[in-house]
Amino acid sequence: MTNRNDFISREKFMAELYRYKKGSVTRRHFLGVTGLGAATAVLGSAMPGLRSAAWAQANIGDRVVLATWPNYHDPANFEAFTTATGAAVDVNVFGSNEEMLAKLQAGGSGWDVFVPTNYTITTYVGEDLIEPLDLSKIANYDAASYNQRFAGPGTVDGTVYAVPKNWGTTGFAVNTAQLGNNPKPTTWKEFWDITMADFSGRTMVHDYQLTTIGNALKYFGYSFNSVDTAELAEAEKLLIDAKPHLFAINSDYQPSMRSGDAWMTICWTGDGKQMNRDMPEIEYVLGKEGGELWSDFYAIPKGAPHMDAAYALINFLLDPAVNAKESLFHGYPTADARVDALLPAEVLNDPILYPAQELLDALEFGAAVTLTDPNRAELMARFKSA
């Protein structure tokens, strides 16, 4: 009988897994003590894609700066990228597309990669703030495997400026344990009505004009993208009436929903999934009238200081194996069929990630005009300062 001590017993493994799930130990500790980290590293280095890629041989520098959204990446993937290339990923997190645009307009952002949403890309092209992509440097991007509905907005006038990251929806999350005698809301009309009644002081809306104004427009059945002054005036009245009943105007709603301070919030797919995973009473709802369907992209701003590292990072993250890990971590689907093939069936059948067709059909992509329309911007500001 050998007396090996370089493996871990089944009981010890389960105990460590349980500790990791409870949050008592870090991922690093868990991977180290169970040997999974070493196993992953060996598997990773054995992957031909990682070794033969051009960027692994070339020196891409020691840093790449990424501007992205909250709760939107698996940090383990960044660590793997740094291990493979020597470039550390410097992550900046943003709350709205407007803020990203403002930083790029002001100049000197220092970003190498950013994550714009579908409807903003034409504006970036028009303002000459975005670099046309050299697809030969993104070998992992296979246009044919992508759903064109979500990949399309990355191409402007035949030039590819951005490659798809994830897509998703904007609905609302509601803590069903707090509903009392109310039926579960299924429409935006009910969302706003219950906010001004039984949920007074418990609802959150995004600090983001597109979704907050858009879903107020939905109360009246108008387009999510309306810039019609009469329709916007009605939406403004609703927002001002609802404001005293709101818990907060903030795009970072998970902490308040989880603590029970807030009971309902405008919500994106992945946040809905993350909350529902931990607290099943928080359900994710798509308003029947519609709302937003969106697709986020990886793009490179004009004048990116570490251009090679930018291409390397995008290529790395679009590797289907890496992308699948991202998806499992943050709960946003990708538009890449190769990634879907790697995901377990329960993810592919999850109604939060992949809503029923009739709910999807009612949704609209954001329109470019909403990003720059002065009336919508000023309406949001008036609502906030009211």
Next chain:
Amino acid sequence: MTTRLRTILLLTPAAAWLLAMLVLPLVVVVVFSFGERAAAGGYSAALTLENFANLGARWAAFKNTLMLAPAGTVLCLLIAYPLAYYLAVKADPKWRTLLLILVIVPFWTSILIRSYAWIYLLGGQGIPKLISTLGLGNPRLINTPFAVLIGIVYGYLPLMVFPIYVSLERLDKRLLEASADLGSPPWRSFLQVTLPLSMPGVATGCMLVFILLMGEFLIPAMLGGGKVFFVGNALVDLFLQSRNWPYGAAVAVALVVIMLVTVTAYMRFTRRWAGGRDDVSLM
């Protein structure tokens, strides 16, 4: 080297710094404030007064700031004065340094992180839960003007404590003895000797806290839930969200003008007050 040349040389770094860091940005802000918002946001050159004519649309933000900034300053003063008095006059000298360090310790961590702690403390799982467990009602604290006021006092208290402490610490104890010898009870000595002599510290502390509060945006954003809106928050929104830089510049110019007026009036007032007390400032 002549004295004159030496003076010029010594002042050059400060002058260059002020020119580059204060005057130039201010000129840009003033120029922008007469411009127009470009089609996709940002600045486009123009010469219009429209941005200033529209200032009324941010009246709520100015009103909130002009109410909560003085309220926060007064609250800071009421809490800081007894504390500074204790530290400077009553505290055992062997503990004094330690106590002073305790006042500064919070500054070692970013206000952002400390505000997150307050979000938890004032949220439903924090102090309100304690109060309702004790059966004392079910208060809502987070995302109210009260929460913002707590955050302000918490964040700015040291800035009020230190100037007052310094002025009290330098107080000549013999003046108090003299006052007592002349038959004055302690409360009267405090009102007629200690308090007037500590006024420079009070004035400095109030000015420091008030000026910083007028530009505050972090605490209202975090503890006010985006519902308690300061001019600072309006500026952040105008530059980063709606990208109406000219209007943002006009709001900034208006804030600077309001500050100039209030601070000048305040300095006049305190100087006159001190002037009326020539008898004690003789020393």
